[in-house]
Amino acid sequence: MTALALALLAGAVTGLALGALGGGGSVLAVPALIYLLGFTPAAAATASLLVVTVSSGIALLGHARAGTVRWRHGVPFALAGLVPAAIGGAVSVRLPAGLLTGAFALLAAVAAVRMLRPSTPLREDAPVRRRRVATAGAGLGAVTGVLGVGGGFLAVPALVNVVGLRMRAAVGTSLLVITVNSLVALAARAGAAVGVDWARVAPFAAAAVLAAWDGRRLAARVSAGSLQRIFAWALLAVAAFMLADAVL
Template identity: 65%
Template sequence: MTALILALIAGAVVGLVLGALGGGGSVLAVPALIYLLGFTPATATTAALIIVTATSLTALYAHARSGRVRWKAGAAFAAAGILPAAAAGAAAAHLPQTALTLAFAAIAALSAIKMLRPSDTTRPKDGGVRPGKAAGAGAALGTLTGLLGVGGGFLAVPALVTVLAFEMDAAVGTSLLVITANSLASLATRSGTAASLDWALVGPFIGTAILGAWDGKRIAAKVSAPHLQRIFAVVLLAVAAFMLADAVT
């Protein structure tokens, strides 16, 4: 199977997951780029950021049309993560490849475990927003995005619900704004790496990811979200285990 076909298939899968679950698909992009398309961990995280940005912008447009994006609060949350995303993006280029792989495997495993546990969507009892917690959550998400090339939707949505007291649909839509801002900030520090990417593979990957995201929304309407989430979590655990084994052997 040629690399181009693999890129098209991988992009479609990533897009389907993003569209069906509202996040998490980007966690599959990095291992797909490394193990299917032969990217190094450093170039894979840069390519994943580009894929995440393009796909998130498309989904953001759809959610914005439905009135599910809280622009002012989302921009404030994203602002806390922009500098950490840029700093982490610059630091990632100087970290050992094995360290990036191990860190990514750990994050993938943690996110899978989180998905398998019952969701905690309880909003603050006093209904108030905690600025300190909001800034901390935004900064942590930005760091994760910049370092590992993941959008962080699996962290952004619960943070917006529990810290900023968003309703779930508004949290999903606004998280796309946060993810896009963090990804762009990190990409700004990776211009050299981005120029050296194999765009003959990255371009088709992005195209099918965007198309897959629209199909994922239709799948989500037919299959229960908890069931889809459990399937994805099991797959993600397997990916994390494979990456961990590869890094230590």
């Protein structure tokens, strides 16, 4: 299979996950860019941030039109991650490739396990603890900056368990958080010489954008629980492969 076909296929899967689940696309984008397109971990993280920023922004528009974005809850969550995302983006390009790969694999495994466990929302009248929201938002921003992931696979459970949103609202709102964090982390990496081949990133990004729109439609037809389980098992397989590659 040619590099172009691989880029289109991987981009489509990334966008589909973002549109349907409100996150998880970058967890597939980074290993796809490394193992299918030959990027270094640092370059893959930077390219992933661009892809996720654009595709999540497009998906956010669709969810906003459908009324599933809770701006009042999402904006404070996103703002808490701005500084950590910027710092993480600047630091990441200086970290060893093996460390980035191993850390990413462990994070992907944790994310998969969390997705397999059902999330229980807070009561709708339960008070939202601002300190917990700020802590969760800051942690998510740091992860986005360092590893080049949008963090939706962590944002969705946090928005359910910490903020108290229902699943569909959490999916839509997470796209706001992903877009903001990814944009800030990408800006922090501007000018860093990480060898990104933008000619190969372009078709990847284009496929992701188109698939993100279809992912939103898929989410409306298939239960969020079923989508999460399928994605989680695939993510566990990816995590195991990357961890083995980092250790061996």
